[in-house]
Amino acid sequence: MSTCEKAGAEATSVVSSDRVSSLPPEIKGDILSRLLVEEAVRTSILSSTWRNAWTDMPKIFLQDGKLAQTKFVTLVDMVLALHKGTIEEFNISGNKSYHYEFARWMLMLSRRSPRSIIIKLNSLPEYRIPSCLFSIGNLKILHMENCTILLPRVFQGFKRLTHLSLKLFSSTDMDIQNLISFCPVLTDLRLVRFEGIRCLNIQAPELEYLEVVGGFEDINLDAPNLEWAVLTLNPKAKAYQSVPIAHDTKNYVKKSLGSVSDIKQLAFFGFFPEASIKRVHTYEAPCRIYSLGAYLSYDMLLGREASLDRLFIVPECP
Numbered sequence: 001m002s003t004c005e006k007a008g009a010e011a012t013s014v015v016s017s018d019r020v021s022s023l024p025p026e027i028k029g030d031i032l033s034r035l036l037v038e039e040a041v042r043t044s045i046l047s048s049t050w051r052n053a054w055t056d057m058p059k060i061f062l063q064d065g066k067l068a069q070t071k072f073v074t075l076v077d078m079v080l081a082l083h084k085g086t087i088e089e090f091n092i093s094g095n096k097s098y099h100y101e102f103a104r105w106m107l108m109l110s111r112r113s114p115r116s117i118i119i120k121l122n123s124l125p126e127y128r129i130p131s132c133l134f135s136i137g138n139l140k141i142l143h144m145e146n147c148t149i150l151l152p153r154v155f156q157g158f159k160r161l162t163h164l165s166l167k168l169f170s171s172t173d174m175d176i177q178n179l180i181s182f183c184p185v186l187t188d189l190r191l192v193r194f195e196g197i198r199c200l201n202i203q204a205p206e207l208e209y210l211e212v213v214g215g216f217e218d219i220n221l222d223a224p225n226l227e228w229a230v231l232t233l234n235p236k237a238k239a240y241q242s243v244p245i246a247h248d249t250k251n252y253v254k255k256s257l258g259s260v261s262d263i264k265q266l267a268f269f270g271f272f273p274e275a276s277i278k279r280v281h282t283y284e285a286p287c288r289i290y291s292l293g294a295y296l297s298y299d300m301l302l303g304r305e306a307s308l309d310r311l312f313i314v315p316e317c318p
Contacts, residue, residue: 056085064094073101080108087112089141093120103130116141126170134158144169151175157182165190177201 060079064072072094090109098105098121109117110132117139121127129144131152141163149171158164161183171179171194180189181203189204190211199218202210207223213232221229 055083057083058086058088060087060090062092062094064096069096069098072096073098076101076105080105080112083112087114089116089118090114091116091118093118093122095122097123099123099125099127102127106130107132109133110136113138115139118143119147120145122146126168143167149175149179151178155179155182157184159184161186163188165192166194167192168194170195172196173199173201177203180204 060083062072062076062079067075076092087109090112092105102121107130113136115138117133117136118141119127120143122145124146126146126148128148128150134152134155136158137156138160139158140160142158142161143163143165145167147166147169149166149169155178162185164180164183164186165188167190176191176197177200180186183204185206186204187206188209189202189207190209191200192211192213194214197214197216199220200212200216201220203222205223206225208225208227210221210223210226210229210231212219212230215233219231
């Protein structure tokens with residue numbers, strides 16, 4: 001390459017670099033939000049214009065990975081302390097123990113009013129969710145794993161929350177009932193592998209999707225807009241080896257499903273001994289029943305005008 005060609009290439013490189021560096025802060029933040037925070041912070045060494053660009057990232061993804069525990073703690077503290085933009089999504093995951101720092105992180109995070117929070121910290125014991133997290137009014141999406149949920153005495157609810165996903169958690173009947181009922185626009189609810197909950201009372205007027213996996217003993221569902229539901233009974237739960245599903249004989253299913261009217265697909269999976277199902281009345285609702293040993297899989301597809309009131313599963317009296 002001639003001297004002139006080299007000079008031209010260098011000039012083009014400088015111009016391209018200047019164009020990238022001169023991007024508005026919000027554009028830089030969007031670019032960096034596609035990286036892990038650790039990688040985004042490293043861009044501060046590129047030039048003075050990128051030095052603080054990561055502090056405007058709208059989406060924050062923190063993963064401990066191969067980082068030492070102390071380095072990850074320092075990273076999270078720095079991000080939450082120095083971030084100055086709007087946080088749309090906060091996603092943190094890790095396998096090391098951060099129980100000592102967790103409450104501090106949640107307090108710092110709650111002051112930033114994020115719209116989406118995803119917490120996947122897997123080290124035992126469960127992380128107790130501090131009351132400050134339940135005060136975030138702008139929250140729209142909340143996913144938490146390996147946690148203990150005890151609502152504060154003064155809980156105003158999540159008025160904008162549309163998606164709630166809880167996995168590997170413990171709570172009480174009343175706390176979960178209040179948490180759900182105080183989310184008036186909730187459309188997507190997932191409760192997977194929980195302890196401490198015997199009776200699920202779900203009142204959600206806007207709920208469209210429901211997934212429940214656990215060893216609950218009873219469920220009362222009032223969700224008139226529900227379209228898709230999966231209820232999985234833990235086959236290891238002792239309750240289902242001795243406590244019948246229907247406490248009110250033939251009207252139990254109808255009562256427990258409440259005002260569900262527009263559902264399109266409903267599936268039950270769990271420990272249902274074949275002898276416990278005596279008969280099925282279908283009337284006008286098209287359905288298919290498969291009974292395989294200890295498992296009953298029920299898959300029903302309903303038209304828009306069909307109603308669950310037309311179908312009853314009547315357990316045999318004990």
